[in-house]
Amino acid sequence: MASRTRKPLHNLAETIHSLLGQKSHLTTSWVKSVCHIIINLPSEEQSTDLRTTNIDTVSASENPDDELGNRTSKITDELAILTARINELNRQRKQFLNEFLDLKGNIRVFCRIRPIEMGENFGRFRPVVALDSSNVLLRFSDNKNKSYSFDKVFHHGSSQDEVFSEVEPVIKSALDGYNACIFAYGQTGTGKTFTMEGIPEDPGMVPRAIEALFKQATDSNHVYLFSFSMLEIYMGNLRDLLISQPTKPMDPMPCLSIHTDPKGEIEIENLVAIRVSGLTQAIKLYRLGCRFRSTASTNCNITSSRSHCLIRISITCSGAPERRRETNKVWFVDLGGSERLLKTKASGRRLEEGKAINLSLSSLGDVINALQLRKGHVPYRNSKLTQVLKDSLGRDSKTLMLVHVSPKEEDLCETVCSLNFATRARTIHLGNTDSTEQREKEVAMMNLQEMMNKIEVERQDVRMRIKQSTQELQILRSTAACSTEQLDNSVDAYQLMNEVPQPNLERNRNNTAYISAPPLSQVPRFMRPTVCSRRKSGSDHLLTTEEKLEFPARRRRPFNHYAKSVNFPVKGISGNNSEGSISRNSCLVPLTVNKSADVETNYSQDLSECDIKEVVSPDQVTSSKCLNQHRYHVVHGEGSENGDKSNACSGKHLKVDKWLCQKNAPASRSHVYRNKRILAIPTPEKKLMCKGQKETEKFQDEKVNNYKLAVEQIVNHNKSGKHVDVEEMFMQEVNISKPPANMNVNDNIDPKCHSDSLSDGIVKETMINVQHKLDDELTEKHMLSSIYPPDIWCCNFNSTQDDNGVNCLSTMQAVYGETECSDSSLSNSSNWCQISTIDLADSIWDARQDSNISISRIEQKSGCQRLPIVIGVDDSEKEDLEKLSQSSGEGTCLQKVRSQRALLMKNVILEEPVKPQQLTRSQDNNVHLGICNLLQQKIQILWAGALLGLGFQNLGLEQEFFLGLML
Ligand SMILES: Nc1ncnc2c1ncn2[C@@H]1O[C@H](COP(=O)(O)OP(=O)(O)OP(=O)(O)O)[C@@H](O)[C@H]1O
Numbered sequence: 001m002a003s004r005t006r007k008p009l010h011n012l013a014e015t016i017h018s019l020l021g022q023k024s025h026l027t028t029s030w031v032k033s034v035c036h037i038i039i040n041l042p043s044e045e046q047s048t049d050l051r052t053t054n055i056d057t058v059s060a061s062e063n064p065d066d067e068l069g070n071r072t073s074k075i076t077d078e079l080a081i082l083t084a085r086i087n088e089l090n091r092q093r094k095q096f097l098n099e100f101l102d103l104k105g106n107i108r109v110f111c112r113i114r115p116i117e118m119g120e121n122f123g124r125f126r127p128v129v130a131l132d133s134s135n136v137l138l139r140f141s142d143n144k145n146k147s148y149s150f151d152k153v154f155h156h157g158s159s160q161d162e163v164f165s166e167v168e169p170v171i172k173s174a175l176d177g178y179n180a181c182i183f184a185y186g187q188t189g190t191g192k193t194f195t196m197e198g199i200p201e202d203p204g205m206v207p208r209a210i211e212a213l214f215k216q217a218t219d220s221n222h223v224y225l226f227s228f229s230m231l232e233i234y235m236g237n238l239r240d241l242l243i244s245q246p247t248k249p250m251d252p253m254p255c256l257s258i259h260t261d262p263k264g265e266i267e268i269e270n271l272v273a274i275r276v277s278g279l280t281q282a283i284k285l286y287r288l289g290c291r292f293r294s295t296a297s298t299n300c301n302i303t304s305s306r307s308h309c310l311i312r313i314s315i316t317c318s319g320a321p322e323r324r325r326e327t328n329k330v331w332f333v334d335l336g337g338s339e340r341l342l343k344t345k346a347s348g349r350r351l352e353e354g355k356a357i358n359l360s361l362s363s364l365g366d367v368i369n370a371l372q373l374r375k376g377h378v379p380y381r382n383s384k385l386t387q388v389l390k391d392s393l394g395r396d397s398k399t400l401m402l403v404h405v406s407p408k409e410e411d412l413c414e415t416v417c418s419l420n421f422a423t424r425a426r427t428i429h430l431g432n433t434d435s436t437e438q439r440e441k442e443v444a445m446m447n448l449q450e451m452m453n454k455i456e457v458e459r460q461d462v463r464m465r466i467k468q469s470t471q472e473l474q475i476l477r478s479t480a481a482c483s484t485e486q487l488d489n490s491v492d493a494y495q496l497m498n499e500v501p502q503p504n505l506e507r508n509r510n511n512t513a514y515i516s517a518p519p520l521s522q523v524p525r526f527m528r529p530t531v532c533s534r535r536k537s538g539s540d541h542l543l544t545t546e547e548k549l550e551f552p553a554r555r556r557r558p559f560n561h562y563a564k565s566v567n568f569p570v571k572g573i574s575g576n577n578s579e580g581s582i583s584r585n586s587c588l589v590p591l592t593v594n595k596s597a598d599v600e601t602n603y604s605q606d607l608s609e610c611d612i613k614e615v616v617s618p619d620q621v622t623s624s625k626c627l628n629q630h631r632y633h634v635v636h637g638e639g640s641e642n643g644d645k646s647n648a649c650s651g652k653h654l655k656v657d658k659w660l661c662q663k664n665a666p667a668s669r670s671h672v673y674r675n676k677r678i679l680a681i682p683t684p685e686k687k688l689m690c691k692g693q694k695e696t697e698k699f700q701d702e703k704v705n706n707y708k709l710a711v712e713q714i715v716n717h718n719k720s721g722k723h724v725d726v727e728e729m730f731m732q733e734v735n736i737s738k739p740p741a742n743m744n745v746n747d748n749i750d751p752k753c754h755s756d757s758l759s760d761g762i763v764k765e766t767m768i769n770v771q772h773k774l775d776d777e778l779t780e781k782h783m784l785s786s787i788y789p790p791d792i793w794c795c796n797f798n799s800t801q802d803d804n805g806v807n808c809l810s811t812m813q814a815v816y817g818e819t820e821c822s823d824s825s826l827s828n829s830s831n832w833c834q835i836s837t838i839d840l841a842d843s844i845w846d847a848r849q850d851s852n853i854s855i856s857r858i859e860q861k862s863g864c865q866r867l868p869i870v871i872g873v874d875d876s877e878k879e880d881l882e883k884l885s886q887s888s889g890e891g892t893c894l895q896k897v898r899s900q901r902a903l904l905m906k907n908v909i910l911e912e913p914v915k916p917q918q919l920t921r922s923q924d925n926n927v928h929l930g931i932c933n934l935l936q937q938k939i940q941i942l943w944a945g946a947l948l949g950l951g952f953q954n955l956g957l958e959q960e961f962f963l964g965l966m967l
Pocket residue numbers: 113114115186187188189190191192193194195301303304305306335336337338404
């Protein structure tokens with residue numbers, strides 16, 4: 001209308017007025033109002049603007065939200081442009097970095113000189129000197145010098161920061177999809193582990209690299225998935241470090257095997273890969289792995305690593321064609337120290353370890369040599385180390401070798417060997433080029449470096465602007481949301497909405513003529529798509545944070561579940577073991593390490609403090625059957641082949657918290673299975689009555705079988721692979737059970753499996769069942785689960801120690817000491833308990849330290865009484881239980897105190913109908929007299945509970961009522 005107006009407005013008014021004669025129905029006031037409208041029309045540019053944005057010609061003064069809409073669209077446009085720019089910068093950065101690394105050489109070698117420690121001296125002169133940033137000078141006693149060149153030399157005062165700044169480009173390459181390997185090589189005691197692990201106050205390359213990976217992934221506009229694995233190559237065998245090792249060095253060690261897939265990618269069978277979503281999780285796992293590393297004291301290093309430690313981070317990023325490959329790996333390899341066996345005077349196991357390390361280092365040297373010489377045959381198969389790294393050591397990968405040397409004169413010989421090894425890897429690569437070419441290369445590298453720096457500055461700037469714009473957009477949208485509330489009911493708003501274009505994301509992405517859409521909040525509520533429809537149509541990302549919280553994605557944990565932290569205390573234990581070299585004295589997790597002779601190595605295993613999330617679900621298990629299934633799901637369900645295969649290189653992954661939880665909770669022993677799976681005894685499904693001692697034995701047998709079954713299933717599960725995705729994190733309620741005394745776990749267990757994951761100590765292990773937490777509500781479900789409280793087994797005070805010196809008695813006492821009766825309705829007379837994982841871990845740990853100390857400490861802490869059976873059991877019951885334990889004939893050994901649930905369970909297993917007479921008959925037996933009283937009380941409670949569950953509120957029932965029910 002405005003664009004058609006060519007005459008001055010006052011003429012228009014007159015013209016209209018002249019029409020009055022022809023159109024008698026047009027009144028003067030009508031004409032005036034029309035004129036008024038026309039006079040107030042916006043200028044031509046304004047109207048053009050409005051047309052472009054498809055906003056109707058309603059004036060801005062009448063609709064202030066337009067201002068908001070314009071601003072929003074402007075910012076959205078800006079964001080689209082910025083996103084395109086940052087994508088372009090990323091692409092350029094990747095290209096330059098790649099060229100830069102290619103020029104530098106795919107295998108780069110750095111040298112780091114260890115500082116002189118307190119009490120050490122150089123010798124007569126300073127034999128190893130960093131001449132400049134790329135040359136090292138060796139001074140020999142006969143006035144001869146020799147210099148070596150490297151890509152970078154770090155003198156003794158170099159910080160971890162400086163070292164990492166040189167490592168970082170490789171990490172960037174890893175994010176671009178290249179496989180990468182970072183090695184720490186050198187003589188024993190020269191600081192390889194220090195460089196890789198670092199110390200808590202000065203972390204090493206691994207924690208820094210992980211941090212950088214996550215940071216860069218966050219900054220990037222792609223979504224990356226990381227999974228973490230850790231293994232060691234000990235005496236030619238691969239061992240998963242995320243699974244604890246046998247405490248006894250003579251125990252057969254579970255070894256992993258290496259496979260090559262059809263694409264040539266190396267896969268390590270059964271290697272645990274755990275998906276990590278953040279730095280903290282990855283560091284927790286790293287610490288965990290470090291704890292299990294084989295270390296021992298040698299003449300050269302108190303905490304010498306006796307193996308090669310390999311950390312693998314798999315990075316997956318789909319939908320990023322510019323990446324080299326969808327899933328790639330970064331390896332961090334802390335090589336075992338090369339050592340002259342004559343010098344270390346190692347013997348026995350230490351000697352064997354030293355030989356194995358030297359052999360594999362030599363193979364690594366051969367492989368690198370062959371790669372640098374571009375030989376047709378690369379001898380990867382000569383060692384496990386090179387086999388594992390085969391797909392990450394080729395020409396398409398980035399390799400960094402950090403060679404460590406000692407500053408001491410007495411180590412000069414080894415230093416020469418190390419530097420020769422490193423030079424061999426490096427000079428061959430660069431030796432093919434003449435000096436002019438070399439110079440050109442250096443100039444090209446400098447140019448590339450300069451361009452990369454510029455790009456980095458611009459990237460930072462663009463990223464900052466994107467951040468600002470996004471924030472601004474959010475603010476505008478929330479403002480618009482408020483004002484739209486007022487518009488919601490107006491018809492005008494509806495008309496406006498009809499003319500508003502819908503968001504066109506494709507066009508936005510391509511940065512072409514993007515027509516902005518007002519925020520959804522400007523649309524009347526009844527016209528807005530629902531959360532579900534948005535999710536279905538793939539516009540899930542349009543959900544606001546609040547909406548996402550309010551409507552969690554399908555497979556999320558229900559929001560009435562909550563997580564509570566479970567902290568495991570950091571404590572150490574130690575025990576002597578002649579040939580043991582188990583468990584790492586991680587720099588990250590400081591331990592007390594006793595100095596000892598070479599062969600007689602003290603080892604210790606710590607339990608680092610972990611913030612473990614325990615998922616608490618208010619949902620109840622519906623029946624003991626459900627409990628069973630649930631437990632098996634926990635134990636075996638992870639092995640389900642339905643895990644999330646799409647996201648990570650190994651297909652399925654564990655969730656880190658769950659893994660840590662499983663590994664740390666049963667920390668009383670360091671058997672493989674203890675740290676890997678949580679055992680469960682299947683709970684019988686039907687309930688029957690007891691038939692005396694014979695049935696008790698029968699029950700025992702049945703229980704033994706159940707226990708074996710559980711163990712077997714776990715073992716099978718362990719064998720079948722550990723790359724699992726546990727979709728649900730279950731709340732953990734830990735029930736303490738003990739395998740029956742008459743049980744020989746070795747029976748019926750495949751010896752191979754047994755050697756894989758179990759040892760004879762399993763018999764005395766405390767088992768932990770994982771099951772749902774019971775709700776406070778007394779529902780029918782609750783009733784059913786209450787009817788079958790967990791069995792409780794405990795040890796006599798004079799119990800013997802197991803073969804690892806773990807006092808069974810104290811363990812269980814500690815467990816009891818930390819026990820609380822949790823069910824409000826049953827706690828008074830029930831001797832079954834809910835024990836939290838934290839308590840369990842704490843208690844067991846204490847128990848391992850020293851039984852007496854731990855008991856008193858726990859008593860002090862928890863205020864619990866000394867006798868375990870005291871908890872929830874009155875005096876008469878206690879007496880009866882003591883009698884029972886005496887009559888069981890087990891003397892000072894392991895004895896069991898069975899709860900009422902056990903009696904009921906016994907009946908369940910026997911599958912006989914309830915015969916109340918049997919209860920009275922059993923009262924004849926002195927031994928069982930108290931038990932029956934106890935049982936009577938329990939049944940009363942159960943009846944009461946059942947009635948309450950059926951809706952009877954005020955029972956008002958007396959003792960006789962229950963007796964009547966029973967008799
Ligand atoms: N750059 C450094 N700064 C401070 N201390 C260092 C440095 N390098 C090494 N150390 C110290 O030297 C000792 C030996 O280091 P480390 O255990 O890392 O050697 P290693 O090469 O890993 O030995 P091995 O091969 O026997 O495992 C440690 O006490 C470590 O703290």
